Amino acid sequence: MPRTARVILVLSLLFVAFSSLVFSPVLAQKKSQPVPVIKVEVADFTGGTRLKITAGSNLNYSLRKSGNVLTVSFRTSSGLRYDRTPFSSRLVQSIDLAKSPEAFLLLIKTSTADFSYTQSARWNPFELTIELKGVEEKKAPAEPRPAAPEKPAATQVQTQPTPVAEQAGPPTSGGKKQVKTIVIDPGHGGNETGAKGTYGTLEKDVTLAVSRKLKEAIERGLKYRVVMTREADLSVPLERRAAIANNNKADLFISIHVNGSRRVKANGSETFFLSLNASDEESRRLAYFENNSEELENRVPEKDFDDLKLILWDMAQSAYLKQSSQLAEFVQQELNELLNTRNRGVKQAPFKVLTGAACPAILVEVAFITNPEEEKQLQAEDFQARVAEAIYRGLNRFLQLYEKP
Numbered sequence: 001m002p003r004t005a006r007v008i009l010v011l012s013l014l015f016v017a018f019s020s021l022v023f024s025p026v027l028a029q030k031k032s033q034p035v036p037v038i039k040v041e042v043a044d045f046t047g048g049t050r051l052k053i054t055a056g057s058n059l060n061y062s063l064r065k066s067g068n069v070l071t072v073s074f075r076t077s078s079g080l081r082y083d084r085t086p087f088s089s090r091l092v093q094s095i096d097l098a099k100s101p102e103a104f105l106l107l108i109k110t111s112t113a114d115f116s117y118t119q120s121a122r123w124n125p126f127e128l129t130i131e132l133k134g135v136e137e138k139k140a141p142a143e144p145r146p147a148a149p150e151k152p153a154a155t156q157v158q159t160q161p162t163p164v165a166e167q168a169g170p171p172t173s174g175g176k177k178q179v180k181t182i183v184i185d186p187g188h189g190g191n192e193t194g195a196k197g198t199y200g201t202l203e204k205d206v207t208l209a210v211s212r213k214l215k216e217a218i219e220r221g222l223k224y225r226v227v228m229t230r231e232a233d234l235s236v237p238l239e240r241r242a243a244i245a246n247n248n249k250a251d252l253f254i255s256i257h258v259n260g261s262r263r264v265k266a267n268g269s270e271t272f273f274l275s276l277n278a279s280d281e282e283s284r285r286l287a288y289f290e291n292n293s294e295e296l297e298n299r300v301p302e303k304d305f306d307d308l309k310l311i312l313w314d315m316a317q318s319a320y321l322k323q324s325s326q327l328a329e330f331v332q333q334e335l336n337e338l339l340n341t342r343n344r345g346v347k348q349a350p351f352k353v354l355t356g357a358a359c360p361a362i363l364v365e366v367a368f369i370t371n372p373e374e375e376k377q378l379q380a381e382d383f384q385a386r387v388a389e390a391i392y393r394g395l396n397r398f399l400q401l402y403e404k405p
């Protein structure tokens, strides 16, 4: 007995010693690099506001203006913290740090979208000065430009534009484009097969087939350029898909998927758009999606949710919320009619592939590949064509609403 007790005691002591070693935050911190901390000084001057951003170490950055948000993207692998100090300013309303998959984003929200900015940087120690000037406070030229041209960053450190910085602004702000572009995103591909049906049908094949037919339908009926994020059975990372949309200055982004569920009877279409807003109706939907998360794929992990919330809300998709939800609504209505099912409805969820697109964007779950009946339909070329036509009709209704001559 005493011997057993001693063994237990020794074992517990060993465990305590071991766990303090493993879990000690001090040790854990020493191993990784110190996280750079940025501070921002905000000062108004006549006609504008000066932001002085400092950090303990040099940072690669790029700037992008989108509406009333100026985003400074910091690309750093060692993390980033924002030491928030209170300020008051006529032009700058709030400053927040958020995290995207590729970069840390300092979101500078202003009271008006009518401002221009200039920037200059010093290194060792890092100091980035940004001057914002309200357009209406200047003696505005006949045609005020929304943003000053970006100066190249000063010396030493190369500014690497992040995918976020590469994003085009809203289609209306990028000058008059001759041809409008729709990007179709066939879900999954390559060794990433997506959901699988009981007869062995793979989501990646169905999404490509439907996407090709949708492309044909659009090119037949509309004077739009169509770009596919993949043309073959290839694996394309999610971030890349949104980047393809932005690099092509897409006016619309449509991601095509088929659904999977453990409930074999789950059926019908679902159309998603990206929003984390919480009006009553929307929070109800959000709750639904939280409760049915096994039906969703590629959800952003819970941990990133708060960080992403800011970006999503303030950046890319927020400007297109209304249009995205309208597009989703039309497409969903057409699919409901086609499939003759009860309305699974338009839903909102943080699908990663939608987060980066700087245009109205939806994700369509055509039908359930895990439902044997719908799987058989999804295999049939005729059905794939009818799905494509239905999506096209929804799209067409949307364009008639938003593209009035």
Ligand SMILES: [Zn+2]
Residues within 6 Å of the ligand: 187, 188, 194, 195, 203, 257, 258, 297
């Ligand atoms: Zn999918």
